[in-house]
Amino acid sequence: xxxxxxxxxxxxxxxxxxxxxxxxxxxxxxxxxxxxxxxxxxxxxxxxxxxxxxxxxxxxxxxxxxxxxxxxxxxxxxxxxx
Numbered sequence: 001x002x003x004x005x006x007x008x009x010x011x012x013x014x015x016x017x018x019x020x021x022x023x024x025x026x027x028x029x030x031x032x033x034x035x036x037x038x039x040x041x042x043x044x045x046x047x048x049x050x051x052x053x054x055x056x057x058x059x060x061x062x063x064x065x066x067x068x069x070x071x072x073x074x075x076x077x078x079x080x081x082x
Contacts, residue, residue, distance in 0.1 A: 004051060005049065005052070007041075008043070008047070014037055015033075015038030015039075018030050018031075018037060019034025019035050022034055
């Protein structure tokens with residue numbers, strides 16, 4: 001989880017709480033502010049998810065190659081032993 005996702009989760013939860021309090025008290029201003037903060041939080045989480053996805057695709061490729069290299073080494077070692 002990156003900082004955008006964390007911040008987004010916090011903003012989403014805080015906005016949800018503000019909106020709910022606004023509904024309980026009848027304060028439409030708090031409802032609007034809370035809803036806006038929720039939207040902001042959801043957007044931040046989406047940005048964080050995209051960043052993670054981009055990092056994941058670029059960082060998975062070398063790891064996959066390393067795994068294949070390890071498998072190839074094991075195969076070569078088995079052949080040498082026989």
